[in-house]
Amino acid sequence: MSWLIIGTVPYESFPLVLSQCRLAGNQLHLNNETVSVSRGTPALLAAACLGAEVLGLQPPTAMLVGDTGRGEGSVRLYRHLVETFSERSEKVLVFHYLQPDVDWHNRILLKLDDLSNRPILVADAGYMYVAKMSGFSLSYDLFTPDVGEMAFLADESAPHPFYTRGFLLRNEDDIPELVKRAYENENSSLHLLVKGRNDYVASSAGILHTISEPCVPAMEPIGGTGDTLTGIVAALIAAGKSVPDAALVGARVNRLMGLLANPTPAFSVAQLLPALPKALETVLPS
Amino acid sequence: MNVLTKIISMFRESDQGLSLDSGNLSGRGILIFHHTSEVIRAETLLKEAGLDVKVKGPPPEVRSGCDLAIEFPLLLELKVLRVLSKSKIRPLQVLPLQDLLLEPVSLFQVKNFGDYLMVRAANMKITVSKKDARIVNVSGGGCPDVPFLADQLVGKGLHEAPEPRTLGHTLCGYALQLAFEELRRQCPG
Numbered sequence: 001m002s003w004l005i006i007g008t009v010p011y012e013s014f015p016l017v018l019s020q021c022r023l024a025g026n027q028l029h030l031n032n033e034t035v036s037v038s039r040g041t042p043a044l045l046a047a048a049c050l051g052a053e054v055l056g057l058q059p060p061t062a063m064l065v066g067d068t069g070r071g072e073g074s075v076r077l078y079r080h081l082v083e084t085f086s087e088r089s090e091k092v093l094v095f096h097y098l099q100p101d102v103d104w105h106n107r108i109l110l111k112l113d114d115l116s117n118r119p120i121l122v123a124d125a126g127y128m129y130v131a132k133m134s135g136f137s138l139s140y141d142l143f144t145p146d147v148g149e150m151a152f153l154a155d156e157s158a159p160h161p162f163y164t165r166g167f168l169l170r171n172e173d174d175i176p177e178l179v180k181r182a183y184e185n186e187n188s189s190l191h192l193l194v195k196g197r198n199d200y201v202a203s204s205a206g207i208l209h210t211i212s213e214p215c216v217p218a219m220e221p222i223g224g225t226g227d228t229l230t231g232i233v234a235a236l237i238a239a240g241k242s243v244p245d246a247a248l249v250g251a252r253v254n255r256l257m258g259l260l261a262n263p264t265p266a267f268s269v270a271q272l273l274p275a276l277p278k279a280l281e282t283v284l285p286s
Numbered sequence: 287m288n289v290l291t292k293i294i295s296m297f298r299e300s301d302q303g304l305s306l307d308s309g310n311l312s313g314r315g316i317l318i319f320h321h322t323s324e325v326i327r328a329e330t331l332l333k334e335a336g337l338d339v340k341v342k343g344p345p346p347e348v349r350s351g352c353d354l355a356i357e358f359p360l361l362l363e364l365k366v367l368r369v370l371s372k373s374k375i376r377p378l379q380v381l382p383l384q385d386l387l388l389e390p391v392s393l394f395q396v397k398n399f400g401d402y403l404m405v406r407a408a409n410m411k412i413t414v415s416k417k418d419a420r421i422v423n424v425s426g427g428g429c430p431d432v433p434f435l436a437d438q439l440v441g442k443g444l445h446e447a448p449e450p451r452t453l454g455h456t457l458c459g460y461a462l463q464l465a466f467e468e469l470r471r472q473c474p475g
């Protein structure tokens with residue numbers, strides 16, 4: 001299944017690039033551009049490339065632009081995507097680190113609405129925020145929030161995680177209640193993969209799977225471990241797994257990757273990724 | 287309901303007075319000032335900085351003497367405050383327009399990892415080594431300044447590193463600033 005990953009890299013001068021992605025060591029190659037793998041969309045892409053190799057898939061296509069938070073790069077990408085939407089034929093779209101912009105989000109969703117065969121839609125990071133802000137969360141097949149972001153989805157009043165009300169942030173054990181609340185207010189995608197001490201796969205029917213093992217606490221502080229999880233899940237969906245199955249397997253793989261890498265909280269995500277292929281090969285047969 | 291129908295219904299609700307600015311309301315905030323003169327000056331500075339701002343009458347709940355407020359893109363709160371701060375203008379309040387009772391996150395989670403300490407504020411986490419107060423990781427967040435801020439902070443001493451608010455632009459950057467301040471409070475230099 002063809003797949004497209006859409007996001008940003010933290011370099012203002014990085015041009016808008018649309019290219020199939022190739023991972024060599026710690027470097028992603030896209031047309032004439034090279035990006036080092038660290039947290040954010042490059043981490044997602046690296047995990048997706050490694051997953052694709054194990055699963056026998058073509059690597060993902062990436063649509064990337066430089067943005068350090070000013071939002072100009074994101075707007076350039078949004079505009080390009082809307083203007084060239086008729087050229088897109090991918091079956092899985094993954095939206096990631098983009099400056100939340102409700103207007104551009106809705107324009108893209110309108111384009112998607114015109115398609116007779118709508119792709120599977122995954123949103124994480126800033127694009128998940130804007131999907132919730134827009135009121136169209138249920139248009140998405142999968143969100144991948146962490147605990148703080150799950151509280152944001154559950155808070156019908158919060159326009160951004162920064163404004164999530166405190167009582168929703170208190171206890172990591174409250175995730176099933178937060179999931180229920182997010183679905184009640186239609187602020188969740190069709191399926192959820194909540195990342196935390198326990199990972200949860202959920203739908204409007206409630207918690208479908210709870211994944212607790214292996215538990216590697218040092219993964220939580222490492223920037224990019226949520227991005228690698230989204231990348232693995234995207235690869236599994238592109239390989240034909242259903243969204244909840246991909247979320248379940250992806251959560252197990254990401255955890256096993258952590259166990260195999262045996263990290264400290266000072267690790268970088270690039271130090272974890274070499275363990276990903278073995279983790280995926282181990283989990284897949286089961 | 288498809289996307290177009292839903293957007294149209296949002297505009298209809300707006301016509302009926304239920305919403306000020308259709309679906310975009312959730313992304314806007316307001317700045318409340320002491321004096322009208324500050325509002326006018328702030329508007330000029332923010333527009334010069336390329337920000338999409340409008341002068342509006344503040345809602346009754348937050349009127350505090352001044353009858354003007356500035357509506358701005360909430361996500362760019364950090365940039366807005368930095369532009370104003372350079373000219374020594376400090377708003378009395380910064381509020382999300384969607385729900386004027388909302389307050390920024392004030393709850394921190396502190397996790398001890400033996401040789402490392404992590405603080406989480408909202409969706410942002412920052413971790414230091416206890417041995418030398420070096421920032422070893424930044425995680426969480428979803429706005430594009432987060433990977434940029436992480437690049438700028440990781441590897442630096444907690445007390446020498448630039449404050450996230452001096453480099454960030456978004457609410458994720460602001461949340462990281464709060465976590466950073468809490469971490470400095472937990473690990474005084």
